Amino acid sequence: FTDLPCKPGQTWKDIIPGRIDGRSLKAVLQNAETDSDPTKEDLIYVEYTSEMIPGGWYMVKKGYLKFIYSTSEPLLFDLKADPKEMNNVVDQAEYKESVAELLALAKAQWPDLTQLNEIILQSQRSRRMIHQAMMSGKTTAWDFQPFEDTRNLYIRNNGQALQDLEYICRAPYRGARPTK
Secondary structure, eight states, rough: OSSSSSOTTTHHHSSSTTTTTOOOOHHTTTTTTOOOOOSSOEEEEEEOOOSSSSOOEEEEETTEEEESSSSSOOEETTTTTTTTTOOOOOOOGGGHHHHHHHHHHHHHHOOOOHHHHHHHHHHHHHHHHHHHHHSSSSOSSSSSOOOOOOOOOGGOOSOHHHHHHHHHHHSSSSSSOOOO
């Protein structure tokens, strides 16, 4: 699976054939049975490494089981029995085999959490330093801010008759712009 912007039900294979392996998450998000290739297991891997997270949290979802893996104690949620994820069932006997399987999958996907956590913490420290620098003096937002030419964004009287401006700008739109 790939976390890239797509239309619902679409994967990057539809947009860039052969370059990225992925499947639609639509059925998973709707808690429906998937219609994907039955020779592939329906596994979803997710990494959450944002600010305020000590290191990182990693998730393996298989069927209705959601396994959270980190340097802390693991968590397991049965989403069919507990869709709001209120009860950690990792220590319950009936889930013992599932925990072992999901833990093995997580360790195969993220073999060295200690090194990975150090990389994440270093990145978080760097971002905090950059944030502190950006907050001193004239504040600049870090995200993309497209330039917007406001000359045509609002109704302005630039020599046109008021009736023409109202005709163009009022809802409902009543046709093409009058020519000058």
